[in-house]
Amino acid sequence: MxxxxxxxxxxxxxxxxxxxxxxxxxxxxxxxxxxxxxxxxxxxxxxxxxxxxxIGLDNYVKMFTADAMFWKAMEVTFLYAGTAVPLRLVFALLIALALNKVVEMVGIYRTLLYLPSVVGGSVGVSIMWRQLFGTEGAVNGFFGQFGLPQHSWLGDPDTAIWTLVILYGWQFGSSMLIFLAGLRNIPKTFYEASAVDGAKPIQQFFKITLPMLTPVILFNTIMQTIQGFMAFTPAFVVTEGDPINSTLLYILYMYRQAFEYFNMGYAAALAWIMLLVIAIFTALIFKSSEHWVHYDDN
Missing domain, CATH: 1.20.5 (Single alpha-helices involved in coiled-coils or other helix-helix interfaces)
Structure with a gap:
């Protein structure tokens, strides 16, 4: 059948x-x-x-009560994220504002400015950055041309972390493109009407551009904050966490626990603490957005 x-x-x-x-x-x-x-x-x-x-909660108890390096890594990471994220966002917004005024060849400029974000997280760029700020690198060479004092940027605990902050800020391309898209969606009639009323460019920026751009600022802030807390490659390649742990980012410390000391259980606990930290900061940013983010239907 x-x-x-x-x-x-x-x-x-x-x-x-x-x-x-x-x-x-x-x-x-x-x-x-x-x-x-x-x-x-x-x-x-x-x-x-x-x-x-x-072993229950022993890993977490050890982390908060007996591991000084955990607190050091957390301190360095908060300093890094707290300075590098605003730096990148400011750079991205300024470049987006400039590109928004460009009519000809905007696609080429946009591509060239986006390139640092494409290659910025690579090991190759980190190696280049290490050479750039090395004792005999291009930065010291530039200063030497003008008779200015040279400095061991990566060897000084007070300046090493700032080389990583500058590297993070230099990779502003993705945030810039998102800002540029947001700027292109602001109706030009708002600017034309305000110009008729006598508004200056600086007034238009604070009264029109920024309020209309706040949803995009919120998105970029959240994404870049997450990336800032999860930074790893620059510290691993450029400074290896030195000098005297001044660039020991949290994810680098977690990597060491997992793949150098082979404490996988402790590394897993570190990962969950960072997840909790990121979740708290994301929630706080979302909560604060009620007071400064403006939507079209408000």
Whole structure:
């Protein structure tokens, strides 16, 4: 006897599930399971290659009461994120404002200014930055041409972190493009009407541009804050956390615990604390947005 074919609707649903299965399997196997497993590991004493031993909250207690390097890494990371993120956002906004006035060849300028963001997180650029600020690097060479005093930028604990801050600010391309898109969406009629009323450019900026751009500023602030707290490559390649741990960013410290000391359980606990810190800051930024972000329907 001939077998009855399943209804067309069931066959379509089955085909849909088949196409969705790689995404579902990938999400569960490569995202959800590692997240939950890292949470479990954070409550264990686990050395890579060994067997996890349940120790409860010991990793977290040690972190807050007996690990001075944890507090040092947190201090450096807060300093880095608190200065580098505003620097990048200001640079990005200023460049976007300039490009918004350009009519000819704007695409070329936009591409050239975006390039630092494309290659900025690479190891190659970090190596270049290390050479640039080295004792015999281009920065000291430039100062030498004018008879100015030279300095060991990467060897001085007071200046090493600022070289990383400048590197982060230099990679403003992605934020700049988002700001530029926001500027292009502000109706020109607002500026024309205000000009008729005698408003100067500086007044237009604070009364029209900034208020209309606040949703974009909110988005950029959140994204760049997350990236600032998760910075790793510059500290790892440019300074290796030195001198005297003045550039020991949190993610670099977590990396050392995991892949140099093989304390995977403790590293997992560090990761969850950073997730909590990022979540708190994101929530605070969202909460504050009620007072300074303006939407079209307000």
């Amino acid at each position: 001939k077998k009855n074919k399943p209804p067309i609707k069931d066959r379509e649903n089955g085909m849909g599930y088949l196409f969705l299965s790689p995404f579902v399997i990938g999400t569960i196997g490569l995202t959800l399971f590692p997240i939950l497993y890292s949470l479990y590991l954070s409550f264990t004493d686990y050395t890579m290659g060994g067997t996890p031993q349940w």
